[in-house]
Amino acid sequence: MIDAAGLRVMRAIADEGSFTGAAVSLGYSQPAVSQMVRRLEQRSGTVLVERIGRNVRLTEAGQVLARYAVSVLASLDAAEEEVAAIAGLRSGRVRLMAFPSSSATLVPRALSLVKKRFPDITVTFSEGEPPESLAALHSGDCDLAVAFAYEGGDIGRGEDLDLFVSTKLLDDEVRLAVPRDHPLAAAGDADLADFAQESWIAGCPRCRGHLLSLSRQAGFVPKVSFETEDYIAVLGLVSEGLGVALVPDLILAAAHNPDVATLSLKPASRRAIHAVTTEDLQRVPAVKATLEALCESARAHTARHTPVSV
Amino acid sequence: MIDAAGLRVMRAIADEGSFTGAAVSLGYSQPAVSQMVRRLEQRSGTVLVERIGRNVRLTEAGQVLARYAVSVLASLDAAEEEVAAIAGLRSGRVRLMAFPSSSATLVPRALSLVKKRFPDITVTFSEGEPPESLAALHSGDCDLAVAFAYEGGDIGRGEDLDLFVSTKLLDDEVRLAVPRDHPLAAAGDADLADFAQESWIAGCPRCRGHLLSLSRQAGFVPKVSFETEDYIAVLGLVSEGLGVALVPDLILAAAHNPDVATLSLKPASRRAIHAVTTEDLQRVPAVKATLEALCESARAHTARHTPVSV
DNA sequence: CACCTGGATAACACGAGGTTATAGAGTGGG
DNA sequence: CCCACTCTATAACCTCGTGTTATCCAGGTG
Known part of the structure; x- marks a missing residue:
C-alpha cells in the first residue's frame, strides 16, 4: 500500500518545503509530486499536507511518513549498496x-x-x-x-x-x-x-x-x-x-x-x-x-x- | 531502483523456499514472482536466487535483500499503522x-x-x-x-x-x-x-x-x-x-x-x-x-x- | 517409464506514475 | 492598487512496471 516512491516524495517535501522544490530535488516535474501526494492521501484516507496560501506544510500524518522515510530510505540505500558491492566485486x-x-x-x-x-x-x-x-x-x-x-x-x-x-x-x-x-x-x-x-x-x-x-x-x-x-x-x-x-x-x-x-x-x-x-x-x-x-x-x-x- | 514490492518478494522466497510458496503467501500468481525476481536480478546486475534442480535458494546477494527486507517492511508497516491510527482517531x-x-x-x-x-x-x-x-x-x-x-x-x-x-x-x-x-x-x-x-x-x-x-x-x-x-x-x-x-x-x-x-x-x-x-x-x-x-x-x-x- | 510438481516463457491487460500544457490563487513589488 | 511572478491543481495523454492466464519444460518420484 505504501511504497518507497511515496516516502521519497514525502521526505523531499519535508526537506524542501514546497512541491516544486521537492520535484526539482527528485528530478520530477511538479505535477508528478502533486498527484503523488494526492494518491497517498486517498490511499491513507488522511490529509498529509496542509496547503496554506502558496506554501505547503506537512500535517501530523505527513510528518509521520517523512520521519519514517528517513530510516527506510537509508536502509534501502544500504541494501542497494551492499548488493552493488557484491555485483561490483567489492564484497562477496x-x-x-x-x-x-x-x-x-x-x-x-x-x-x-x-x-x-x-x-x-x-x-x-x-x-x-x-x-x-x-x-x-x-x-x-x-x-x-x-x-x-x-x-x-x-x-x-x-x-x-x-x-x-x-x-x-x-x-x-x-x-x-x-x-x-x-x-x-x-x-x-x-x-x-x-x-x-x-x-x-x-x-x-x-x-x-x-x-x-x-x-x-x-x-x-x-x-x-x-x-x-x-x-x-x-x-x-x-x-x-x-x-x-x-x-x-x-x-x-x-x-x-x-x-x-x-x-x-x-x-x-x-x-x-x-x-x-x-x-x-x-x-x-x-x-x-x-x-x-x-x-x-x-x-x-x-x-x-x-x-x-x- | 529497489522498492518495497521487490523486498517483499525476496523475503517471501526466503521464508517459503520456493517461488510457488512465495506466490501463495503473497497472494500472487507464480509467474509474478518469477519475473519479479528476474527484474530485480537484471536491475541489480547480480544473480539473486540459485535455481538448482527444482528448488531455489537465495544467493549471497539475495540473502542481503531478504535480510534488509525484514527491517524495511517492518518500518513500512509501522508507518502505515501510525498513519492509519491518525486516520482512525486512535491517535492524533x-x-x-x-x-x-x-x-x-x-x-x-x-x-x-x-x-x-x-x-x-x-x-x-x-x-x-x-x-x-x-x-x-x-x-x-x-x-x-x-x-x-x-x-x-x-x-x-x-x-x-x-x-x-x-x-x-x-x-x-x-x-x-x-x-x-x-x-x-x-x-x-x-x-x-x-x-x-x-x-x-x-x-x-x-x-x-x-x-x-x-x-x-x-x-x-x-x-x-x-x-x-x-x-x-x-x-x-x-x-x-x-x-x-x-x-x-x-x-x-x-x-x-x-x-x-x-x-x-x-x-x-x-x-x-x-x-x-x-x-x-x-x-x-x-x-x-x-x-x-x-x-x-x-x-x-x-x-x-x-x-x-x- | 510415466506422472506430478515447480519454474520459465509468452501474450496480454491494466493501472501506477510519469509527462506537457494550462488554469487559478497568493504574495510582493512598482 | 494592480500587475507580475510563482507555486499548486487539473486535464489529457503516454509508457512501462507489474500483474494475469495459458502453456511448456525439466527434475524428482512411484
Missing part, C-alpha cells in the same frame, strides 16, 4: 571446494590472483573429492568445485551434463614415478607392461581405479603394496625404492623429489581437471572472478610444463 | 486556540466530549483572540480556532473568506449587566439610550469597539470608567454598583453573580461565535472530531438558553 564470498592434490599449486595461485585483484572478496576453501564436492554444490554448501576425471570416466555421476557447468582447466599428464636408480629410470618413455612385476603404490580410490584400468589394458594386475592419499608420501615411498606409482604432473610440479625419476607413459594418459559450478553461480561476479583466476592459474601451469604441445 | 493531536471567555463552558465541554469519545486524541489548548489565533492558523501553529465577531464585523481581516473555513457555532446574545438594585433592573428589556449617563465597564478591545458602536447608534458616547478583559471582574464591578456593562450570554451562563441583573437589549445585539480552520485541516479526522464536538457543545448551550427562539 566464494566457497571453493577442490580435491586435495589441487591445493598444491593450481588453487593457491588462483586464490592469490583473486586476493590481489579483489581484496574484499573472501574465498573460503575446503578440500573434497568430486563425489563430495558435487554433492556440496548440489546442496548449496559450495559455489565452485575443482574436480578431475581420468580419461573415459565422468567427473561425478551422470548429473554433470545439465545440472552443472564445467570448464576444463587443464589436461594433467599422468607420469610414472620410479626410484632414481631404477634400471628403466633413464628411458624417456615407459611401457606400463614393463612394470608388471613392481610393487605399486596407489593414491586415492579413483586414482587406484585408474591404475587398475591402465594396467588391465597393459595386461597385468598390479601388486598394490601401499595406499595413501598423500602424494608427498607416495614420492617418499618411491624414492626409498618401495615401489613405483602413477603420479599426475600437477603434483610433480609442486613437490619434486630428487630421488624420484618420472617417465612419460607410452600410451599417454592424462586426467582432465575441471572447474565445476552451476549455471546461476557462474554468473555471480565473485564466482566468475574466481573461476577466471583458476583458468589463468591453469594456463600458467600449462605454459610452464608443456610449452610446445597442444 | 489538535492544537486548539480560543478566545479567553470561550474557555468558560463551550470549549471545556467540547474537550470533554472529544476525550470521552477518542481517549487517544490529545487536544492542546491555548487562549488567543481572533487576530492572533488566525495568525497562528496561518503560520501552522494552530489547527482550529474559536473566534467571535460582533454583528456587522468580520472575524479577522478580509482573509476569512477564502483562506479559512469557518462554521458558526452559536449566536451569543449580548445583554446589559446592571446592579440588582438598579432602578431599571426590573424591566425585561433595556433601551441603551436610557443608560447614556451611566458609568460603563468595557471588556476586551473589540468588545469596547462594539460598545462604542452600539452607543453611537443609540445617540451617546459612553463614559468608560473601567476596562478589563476579565469578565468575572466585570461582573464584580457591576455588582458593586460601579457601572453597567455589555456581557455576552455565554459568560453569564458560566459565571452568574446574584447581585447582577441582566437585561435584553431592545434592539437585540449578538455576536457570532465561529470555529475557524483551513480547508485541509478540516479533513484531518482529529480536527474534524474536535470541530464536531464544539458544534455539539454549542448546540447544548443554545438548547439550554434559547429553547424556543430561532
